[in-house]
Amino acid sequence: MAATRKSATPAPGCRPEDHPRASPRVPPVGAASLERAARLFRAIGDPPRLHLLALLAQGEACVTELAANQREELSTISQRLRVLRAENIVARRREGKHILYSLADQHIVDLVFNALAHASERPPDIPASPPMKERGKHA
Amino acid sequence: MAATRKSATPAPGCRPEDHPRASPRVPPVGAASLERAARLFRAIGDPPRLHLLALLAQGEACVTELAANQREELSTISQRLRVLRAENIVARRREGKHILYSLADQHIVDLVFNALAHASERPPDIPASPPMKERGKHA
DNA sequence: TGGTTAGTTGAACAGTTGATGAAGTGATGG
DNA sequence: CCATCACTTCATCAACTGTTCAACTAACCA
Numbered sequence: 001m002a003a004t005r006k007s008a009t010p011a012p013g014c015r016p017e018d019h020p021r022a023s024p025r026v027p028p029v030g031a032a033s034l035e036r037a038a039r040l041f042r043a044i045g046d047p048p049r050l051h052l053l054a055l056l057a058q059g060e061a062c063v064t065e066l067a068a069n070q071r072e073e074l075s076t077i078s079q080r081l082r083v084l085r086a087e088n089i090v091a092r093r094r095e096g097k098h099i100l101y102s103l104a105d106q107h108i109v110d111l112v113f114n115a116l117a118h119a120s121e122r123p124p125d126i127p128a129s130p131p132m133k134e135r136g137k138h139a
Numbered sequence: 140m141a142a143t144r145k146s147a148t149p150a151p152g153c154r155p156e157d158h159p160r161a162s163p164r165v166p167p168v169g170a171a172s173l174e175r176a177a178r179l180f181r182a183i184g185d186p187p188r189l190h191l192l193a194l195l196a197q198g199e200a201c202v203t204e205l206a207a208n209q210r211e212e213l214s215t216i217s218q219r220l221r222v223l224r225a226e227n228i229v230a231r232r233r234e235g236k237h238i239l240y241s242l243a244d245q246h247i248v249d250l251v252f253n254a255l256a257h258a259s260e261r262p263p264d265i266p267a268s269p270p271m272k273e274r275g276k277h278a
Numbered sequence: 279t280g281g282t283t284a285g286t287t288g289a290a291c292a293g294t295t296g297a298t299g300a301a302g303t304g305a306t307g308g
Numbered sequence: 309c310c311a312t313c314a315c316t317t318c319a320t321c322a323a324c325t326g327t328t329c330a331a332c333t334a335a336c337c338a
Contacts, residue, residue, distance in 0.1 A: 029190070029193045030259065033259045034186050034189050034190050034193065034255070036258040037254040037255055037257070037258035038183070038184050038185055038188075038189045039184070040184075040254070041180045041181070041183050041189070042184030043184070044180050045177050045178070045179075045180030045181030045183075045184040046177055046181065046296085047170075047177040048296090050176060050177045051168070051173050054168045054173065062314080062315095063315060063316095064313095064315085072297090073298070074316090075298065075300095075315085075316080075317090076296085076297055076298070077315095078315060078316055078317085079296070079316090079317090080296085080297095081316095082317090096305075096306075097304090097305060097306065097312095097313060097314055097315090098313095098314070098315090099314075099315065099316095107257060115176040115180065116168050116172055118176070118246065119171075119173070119176035119179070120168075120172045185325095185326085201284080202285060202286095203284065212327085212328075212329090213284075213286090214285085214286080214287085214327085214329080214330095215326085215327060215328075216285095217285060217286055217287085218286090218287090218326075218327075218328090219327095220285095221286080233334090233335085235284095235336075236283060236284055236285090236334085236335055236336060237283095237285090238284075238286095
């Protein structure tokens with residue numbers, strides 16, 4: 001999110017009849033759900049933070065360990081963890097002088113594993129599609 | 140991403156022996172995979188863009204339709220779609236005067252549905268954990 | 279051919295984010 | 309009780325992101 005000015009579309013220049021589509025038989029998604037899902041994705045949508053999650057997917061770890069692993073300062077890691085904590089992605093518990101972090105629930109574990117597995121398979125996505133010219137029918 | 144200065148941790152103050160953990164029996168994640176997975180998540184980690192995906196999950200739609208639905212300008216929608224396109228999250232094809240967008244593959248469809256379903260279930264996450272005080276053992 | 283509709287692209291600005299050093303907090307150790 | 313370790317929080321600042329307006333391009337229609 002960055003700028004957030006608003007206005008709106010003046011009027012739909014084309015009508016639904018112009019191009020009938022599939023079944024709109026899906027309930028409208030609540031704005032709150034969208035918001036929460038997006039916040040979750042955004043939190044893990046940062047390489048350093050996702051790396052942290054990948055490390056935690058291997059088991060609990062204290063902040064110092066994580067910092068050593070990422071070659072970063074404690075405070076930097078702590079800030080990253082703060083973001084993840086704000087979305088309930090990670091859990092923490094104190095163990096003596098250390099604070100051990102872990103992934104908050106199985107859903108997160110799955111999400112992280114799936115994402116990494118998928119990303120390891122898919123080719124690097126070089127081109128990003130040319131300006132588009134032809135009338136490409138669905139085939 | 141914002142600031143990107145660097146330095147590094149001076150030295151790990153605590154050793155692994157200090158707090159033995161589970162099995163580190165997971166191969167180290169490639170930096171490239173992390174990067175790609177993070178880019179994907181970041182692209183969908185924005186309410187307006189996720190909303191677009193939710194709409195596309197119901198079927199193909201042209202830019203004007205999407206704009207009308209979100210009450211935004213064409214150009215705004217187009218820019219959002221550009222971001223999604225850059226990560227190969229959506230596909231487009233021309234149909235006469237219109238350009239129809241759709242979700243690029245089943246993986247994305249699943250991701251969107253799962254995210255929204257999950258977000259609809261989970262409570263709004265109000266507290267975000269107090270300053271932490273007690274020595275919370277795993278119970 | 280010119281006009282209109284549909285969409286894309288570019289530049290600029292405002293708002294947000296993340297890293298960092300310094301200062302603060304909480305446990306533990308001596 | 310004071311020092312130290314392990315973090316967390318704060319303020320700051322540079323870098324990035326998203327929206328918007330103003331061109332610009334592509335199809336289609338008269």
